[in-house]
Amino acid sequence: MSSIITRRGLLTGAVVGGAGLLAGCDKVANDPSLRKILFSGEKMNMGLQRALMNRDALAPEFRPDQMSPIFRTNGTRNPNTPDYNAMLADRFGDWRLQVGGLVTRPLSLSLAQIRTIPARTQITRHDCVEGWSAIGKWHGPMLGTILKAAGLRSDARYIVFTCADLFGGTNYYESIDLIDAFHPQTILAWAMNNAVLDVGHGAPLRLRVERQLGYKHAKYVMRIDAVASLAGIGKGKGGYWEDNVDYDWYAGI
Amino acid sequence: MDDAPLSPEAEAAHPPARVIYRHRLATRLWHWVNAVAIFILLGSGLMIFNAHPHLYWGIYGANYDHAWLTLPQWPGWLTIPANYNLAIARRWHLLFALVFAFGLLLFMTASLINRHFQRDLRVRGAELKPRNLRHDLLEHIALRFHDPKDPRAFNIFQKLSYVLVIFLLIPLMILTGLTMSPAMNAAWPWLLDLFGGRQSARSIHFIVAAALTGFTVVHLALVIIAGSWNEVRSMITGRWTVPEDEA
Numbered sequence: 001m002s003s004i005i006t007r008r009g010l011l012t013g014a015v016v017g018g019a020g021l022l023a024g025c026d027k028v029a030n031d032p033s034l035r036k037i038l039f040s041g042e043k044m045n046m047g048l049q050r051a052l053m054n055r056d057a058l059a060p061e062f063r064p065d066q067m068s069p070i071f072r073t074n075g076t077r078n079p080n081t082p083d084y085n086a087m088l089a090d091r092f093g094d095w096r097l098q099v100g101g102l103v104t105r106p107l108s109l110s111l112a113q114i115r116t117i118p119a120r121t122q123i124t125r126h127d128c129v130e131g132w133s134a135i136g137k138w139h140g141p142m143l144g145t146i147l148k149a150a151g152l153r154s155d156a157r158y159i160v161f162t163c164a165d166l167f168g169g170t171n172y173y174e175s176i177d178l179i180d181a182f183h184p185q186t187i188l189a190w191a192m193n194n195a196v197l198d199v200g201h202g203a204p205l206r207l208r209v210e211r212q213l214g215y216k217h218a219k220y221v222m223r224i225d226a227v228a229s230l231a232g233i234g235k236g237k238g239g240y241w242e243d244n245v246d247y248d249w250y251a252g253i
Numbered sequence: 254m255d256d257a258p259l260s261p262e263a264e265a266a267h268p269p270a271r272v273i274y275r276h277r278l279a280t281r282l283w284h285w286v287n288a289v290a291i292f293i294l295l296g297s298g299l300m301i302f303n304a305h306p307h308l309y310w311g312i313y314g315a316n317y318d319h320a321w322l323t324l325p326q327w328p329g330w331l332t333i334p335a336n337y338n339l340a341i342a343r344r345w346h347l348l349f350a351l352v353f354a355f356g357l358l359l360f361m362t363a364s365l366i367n368r369h370f371q372r373d374l375r376v377r378g379a380e381l382k383p384r385n386l387r388h389d390l391l392e393h394i395a396l397r398f399h400d401p402k403d404p405r406a407f408n409i410f411q412k413l414s415y416v417l418v419i420f421l422l423i424p425l426m427i428l429t430g431l432t433m434s435p436a437m438n439a440a441w442p443w444l445l446d447l448f449g450g451r452q453s454a455r456s457i458h459f460i461v462a463a464a465l466t467g468f469t470v471v472h473l474a475l476v477i478i479a480g481s482w483n484e485v486r487s488m489i490t491g492r493w494t495v496p497e498d499e500a
Contacts, residue, residue: 029334
């Protein structure tokens with residue numbers, strides 16, 4: 001029996017086959033219709049997670065003594081554009097958060113106004129898509145409070161964030177759906193670790209979406225728009241990384 | 254174990270033909286689905302690891318924190334995809350994680366119903382006695398893996414390794430994987446308590462992946478030693494020829 005397939009033959013076959021399979025995986029990822037199957041995992045994981053999770057299920061919150069000694073920065077560490085540098089020099093005195101799109105009352109809010117909105121404080125874990133985690137304390141109004149003030153129209157489905165930092169000449173952008181937008185821990189943080197939010201972590205305002213990975217937490221937020229579809233945003237997948245390197249739009253896992 | 258009666262069909266199949274029906278359909282299906290899933294999960298997992306090749310214990314862990322393990326980048330010929338692409342590696346990993354997890358669930362259900370677990374994997378007290386362990390170990394070293402009186406039965410080392418993989422290592426892979434998901438932390442916060450935090454879960458995920466790789470290597474080596482054609486065919490058709498030297 002074993003003479004039909006020799007041990008050496010089988011080993012060679014396994015190694016060649018293994019290498020072939022690995023190369024085959026790369027072919028699959030480049031074929032449009034197979035790519036669709038490969039990318040279908042995102043919808044399945046999102047459906048399963050949403051089914052297992054209460055709409056308002058809270059991400060774990062931690063005690064002050066559990067916070068990371070140093071919370072590293074990532075992505076853009078300083079937008080360093082002339083506009084941003086001017087706003088920073090002015091300590092964001094003339095900066096305004098624009099809230100528009102499918103809303104009945106578009107808003108233009110100063111940082112001072114945002115600081116008067118009742119705020120939530122939460123010590124949460126930030127999980128980067130790369131695998132590391134850092135725990136920090138975030139403070140700011142719930143996104144839901146601001147969206148309610150602006151009055152979402154009934155056809156609004158997604159909230160899009162446009163940021164001051166540039167990636168390849170384009171402003172960073174991200175989007176979430178209304179379930180995450182109205183989640184109690186989804187806040188627009190203007191303070192972190194008991195201090196005013198610094199440039200490295202997204203001054204003057206950054207989004208916290210605690211049940212998703214770090215790239216969803218847009219920093220340097222300038223505009224918030226309610227939209228009916230992501231089709232008209234960037235290349236249509238809902239975010240800078242989603243559009244340009246195929247990150248999942250749903251980053252709950 | 255010696256006095257465990259053979260099932261009627263096994264007894265009937267025995268003396269005349271030396272071919273016995275060894276692996277049920279559910280076992281064979283799961284075996285091959287899992288072989289593909291583990292291959293893809295390991296390759297894409299190594300690529301994901303390359304994005305941050307440091308492991309930590311506890312609830313947080315990043316560049317300024319103490320890493321208990323830092324490894325060099327895994328080479329492209331071992332990773333899926335071969336080039337550095339975290340997004341595509343995650344697509345592979347998170348799709349085949351579903352295949353892996355639901356595959357285990359279906360296999361476990363089927364194996365309770367077809368009594369594969371109860372008949373083939375149940376470890377009996379007598380098998381764990383030092384005398385039996387020594388006997389099976391010596392037989393194993395002599396590369397005689399089957400009891401001539403009951404060639405269908407697994408020896409104690411086979412049983413223990415399959416039980417370890419099916420009931421401990423694979424469930425650990427799935428649960429530590431889920432523990433790394435921020436949404437699952439909101440849905441099932443007990444996962445974090447179970448593993449001592451997200452970064453501990455990530456470390457355990459890596460260690461258990463290494464253990465499963467070790468199991469796979471030993472498994473393949475033993476398949477080759479035991480007679481690759483007969484073993485592979487039995488996992489395809491279910492029919493396995495009793496080795497002549499053991500008959």
